[in-house]
Amino acid sequence: MTVAYLMNLAVNGAVEGLLVGLLALAVTLVFGVARFPNASAGDVAMVGAYSGWLLQSAIVSLGPLSLVFAGVTAMASAALVSLALYWLVFRALSGRVGVYALIASIGAAFVLRSVVTFFLGHDQQVFAVPLTRALSIGPLRVLPIDLWVGAIALAAMVCVFVILRMTAMGRRMRAIADNPQLAMVSGIPAARTMSGLWLMAGALSGLAGCLLGLKTVIAPEMGWDLLLPAFAATILGSVGNPLGAVIGGVIIGIAQEVSTPFVGFTYKIAIGFVVMLLVLLVRPEGLFVARARVR
Amino acid sequence: MALIISDLVAGYGGAAIVKGVGLSVEPGRIVAIAGTNGSGKSTLVKAVMGLVPKVEGKVDLDGTNLLALPAEARVAHGLGYVPQVANVFTTLSVWENLAVVECGGDRKARIAQMFERFPALAERKAMAAGHLSGGERQQLAFARALMLEPKYLILDEPTAALSVALVEQVFTLIRELPQLGIGVLLVEQRARLALEIADDGIILDQGSEVMAGPAAELLEDNRMAELYLGHAPT
Numbered sequence A: 001m002t003v004a005y006l007m008n009l010a011v012n013g014a015v016e017g018l019l020v021g022l023l024a025l026a027v028t029l030v031f032g033v034a035r036f037p038n039a040s041a042g043d044v045a046m047v048g049a050y051s052g053w054l055l056q057s058a059i060v061s062l063g064p065l066s067l068v069f070a071g072v073t074a075m076a077s078a079a080l081v082s083l084a085l086y087w088l089v090f091r092a093l094s095g096r097v098g099v100y101a102l103i104a105s106i107g108a109a110f111v112l113r114s115v116v117t118f119f120l121g122h123d124q125q126v127f128a129v130p131l132t133r134a135l136s137i138g139p140l141r142v143l144p145i146d147l148w149v150g151a152i153a154l155a156a157m158v159c160v161f162v163i164l165r166m167t168a169m170g171r172r173m174r175a176i177a178d179n180p181q182l183a184m185v186s187g188i189p190a191a192r193t194m195s196g197l198w199l200m201a202g203a204l205s206g207l208a209g210c211l212l213g214l215k216t217v218i219a220p221e222m223g224w225d226l227l228l229p230a231f232a233a234t235i236l237g238s239v240g241n242p243l244g245a246v247i248g249g250v251i252i253g254i255a256q257e258v259s260t261p262f263v264g265f266t267y268k269i270a271i272g273f274v275v276m277l278l279v280l281l282v283r284p285e286g287l288f289v290a291r292a293r294v295r
Numbered sequence B: 001m002a003l004i005i006s007d008l009v010a011g012y013g014g015a016a017i018v019k020g021v022g023l024s025v026e027p028g029r030i031v032a033i034a035g036t037n038g039s040g041k042s043t044l045v046k047a048v049m050g051l052v053p054k055v056e057g058k059v060d061l062d063g064t065n066l067l068a069l070p071a072e073a074r075v076a077h078g079l080g081y082v083p084q085v086a087n088v089f090t091t092l093s094v095w096e097n098l099a100v101v102e103c104g105g106d107r108k109a110r111i112a113q114m115f116e117r118f119p120a121l122a123e124r125k126a127m128a129a130g131h132l133s134g135g136e137r138q139q140l141a142f143a144r145a146l147m148l149e150p151k152y153l154i155l156d157e158p159t160a161a162l163s164v165a166l167v168e169q170v171f172t173l174i175r176e177l178p179q180l181g182i183g184v185l186l187v188e189q190r191a192r193l194a195l196e197i198a199d200d201g202i203i204l205d206q207g208s209e210v211m212a213g214p215a216a217e218l219l220e221d222n223r224m225a226e227l228y229l230g231h232a233p234t
């Protein structure tokens, strides 16, 4: 095992980490505003990946352009599923303690997975991606697709931060996250703002699922497998802190990949949680102060 | 035209905290609600705003029955509220605290007005509201509520955490509100202080009215001193 090999793993881990971070961002946004850990985010991502794949299968003759449409479809369909879950399930539970919504979200996750496997089966699927050679950058060998995946994930994150900081909708979301009662008596329309939040979280999840599908394969369990490290990343980066979620995701992605030669592929998810637990021992509030919330 | 509260019973699910209270505020007047710690003042005004789970009775704002409406809609009917605690969005900047308010009309012009009125806030536009001093924070809480151009404004112990000098400053602000045509419902623990600037007053004890009437008369009443014995009237 060489240093170059480990470095390659680290790069691969960073790209996967960005995807973990993307889903963690969706989880932390919902947590900051709706105040519960949304366990359906992973399966919403899976729905996004499958709908992107279905669309691409139909228009594969368009070449690489079909992937762009697949990405847009993944985001749109996941956003709609996410919005539907809010209106059908989570809105009614919003006055209760978070445990109700958490359990409901686990249920929603299983329902989504059942629906997808009922219609599309359990088989793994892949996007039709043009074959390319790995680029050599010093000792690193990077696939162009990984560069694309990483760049798109980063761009999506920048969009989220711009929406949160610079738009009226983002301001309303941060106000509700900060103080829901004061938001109410400031006339901020709660249902409309929450709809925007769930659409945004859904689109992020869908993109994460689609990009993960591009990088690896599309499978019914992919969302759940991405959700666990995303939860770890959310906690690592201080729950409710968007930037923390992204950084937490990258740390966990790198830790998982770099550890595989030592512990094997099966245990890499456990490594994410070990990293999280170690950090929490030193900093119980997570890497970043809770005060810096969505908020 | 008035905000009329009658036979209001309110609580959080267990026993009623407010047990049948009535009062009315007209535009341009100040009504003080006084009472000791835990007498139910905040619960009363929260019930009027729609922030308490169990409410019975009647709240009528210029002919609209408010109890049938959710909190956001009450605000749209012209009811403003400055809560006792957590009355600004601490993680939003000063400017964002005002910009986020859902007011009809020209938001930019209104923000400019507020900054003209509260110059200290204008200087700290970009600062997170959580970093403001106590006095500035209270100004921001007022400005946020005034963004909605309320017809009636509820102030829940606006001076509770402030130094003596700042208390005077806030009371000056409150005295100006009736000139804007606003009806003020002022909650205060310190009855005397509140009654001095109020037109009318009501004294609560354990969720029930013990005295009510014109502020000047209440100030003369011996029972006030009795009620506040051991509570150090101000």
Ligand SMILES: Nc1ncnc2c1ncn2[C@@H]1O[C@H](COP(=O)(O)OP(=O)(O)OP(=O)(O)O)[C@@H](O)[C@H]1O
Pocket: B012, B017, B035, B036, B037, B038, B039, B040, B041, B042, B043, B044, B084, B157, B189
């Ligand atoms: N969210 C709540 N849930 C349950 N009980 C509450 C809640 N808020 C207040 N109470 C109870 O209601 C009673 C009245 O409280 P309230 O805050 O209305 O009093 P207050 O007159 O505003 O007091 P203070 O002068 O200290 O602000 C108290 O016994 C309090 O414990």
Ligand SMILES: [Mg+2]
Pocket: B041, B042, B043, B084, B156, B157
């Ligand atoms: Mg109170």
